[in-house]
Amino acid sequence: MESYTYILDIALILISTKLFGLISRKFQLPQVVGALFAGLILGPAMLNIVHETEFLTQLAEIGVILLMFFAGIETDIVELKNSGKASFFIALLGIIVPLLGGFLVASYFNREGIMSFSDNSNVFLQNMFIGTILTATSVSITVETLKEMDKLNSKVGNTILGAAIIDDILGIIALTIVISSADTNIHLSEVLIKIALFFVFATISSVIFYKIFKYWLDRDSKHKKRYVVAAFAFCLFLAYISEEYFGVADITGAFIAGLILSPLSKKYYIEEKLDTVSYAFLSPIFFASIGLKVVLPNMTFIVVLFAIVLTIVAVISKIIGCGLGCKLFDYTNREALQVGIGMVSRGEVALIVANKGFSAGLIGTSVLAPILIVVIATTILSPILLKMSYTYKNSKSSLKPKEA
Secondary structure, X not given: OOOOHHHHHHHHHHHHHHHHHHHHHHOXXXXXXXXXXXXXXXXXXXXXXXXXXXXXXXXXXXXXXHHHHHHHHOOOHHHHHHXXXXXXXXXXXHHHHHHHHHHHHHHHHOOOOXXXXXXXXXXXXXXXXXXXXXXXXXXXXXXXXXXXXXOOOOHHHHHHHHHXXXXXXXXXXXXXXXXXXXXXXXXXXXHHHHHHHHHHXXXXXXXXXXXXXXXXXXXXXXOHHHXXXXXXXXXXXXXXXXXXXXXXXXXXXXXXXXXXXXXOOOHHHHHHHHHHHHHHHHHHHHHHHHHHOOOOOOOOHHHHHHHHHHHHXXXXXXXXXXXXXXXXXXXXXXXXXXXXXXXXXXXXXXXXXXXXXXXXXXXXXXXXXXXXXXXXXXXXXXXXXXXXXXXXXXXXXXXXXXXX
């Protein structure tokens, strides 16, 4: 008999994410925090009434793709170009510092008599892989938080977006180096060539598709609903191409699709119509799906301690690394802190990286639970800390005496 449980699951997710989102707003927190907690409460970690399924996972993937498309279409290209050089060094230091921090933590815990990460004999590679997991950045939560505060199209917002794209590329290279050292079937040169070809493809696509869309809009300004369908299809097309043929994250392709369409006069209409679909359906499923992934196994004291230390290092290392990169380009201390916090969330990117290492035999099941805790903790902390970094500034400014 065909099951219709997925319909009930979606209804529960939509109601609970909205309810907990409103509760979060009551406590002056981003609504996305409430959506994350909704997934935790509904999922195996607590009530165990909604479970992660392939269908929900696929809907969540479309949700994050659309979210990054919005980030692209709202981006100020001029501002993004201005922050390009800064974004590169911010991303670079935002990878080096967490990589080193994760390696040192893993080196301490991955010892005989404390805990073992894997049966793989190469302990150095195991420790390097833990560091590689901490290099990951997932800005989808940050994007939603910045949108909520109307700060996405700002110096800090554009810097975070630019650094996140570069972080994604550098992260792929770091992951490939570590995995290829354990698996001879993976070649770094092939990965680098694919990444280079992706940017060639993205550049050519930018010119061709922008001209096509602009010509179409100039010729036919009446049937505006068609623009929305075409724009969404274009977003999905680039997301698929980037992941399937170039090994670059699908959200990067989606962001570039939005970036290509951002100069169009009808971009606000496109965004308004697609935002309804995202807000009412896809985004809640994506945010709740992160919480649904959490399964709390029976863990020993040392594993819990490892998870706590790794989480602290994951947060601090991103803030320090990205913050140092900002200071090289004369960002204020507050802007450097905001960029660093915006890059803290590891999200689904870290889970994908961890799964790669598990498949390669670099980590065992005992390490998956601490990594999951790091992902959830950084995902929840990032929007909270980001909101605090802005509201604290506003509260201080409101205390300044007014001029007579």
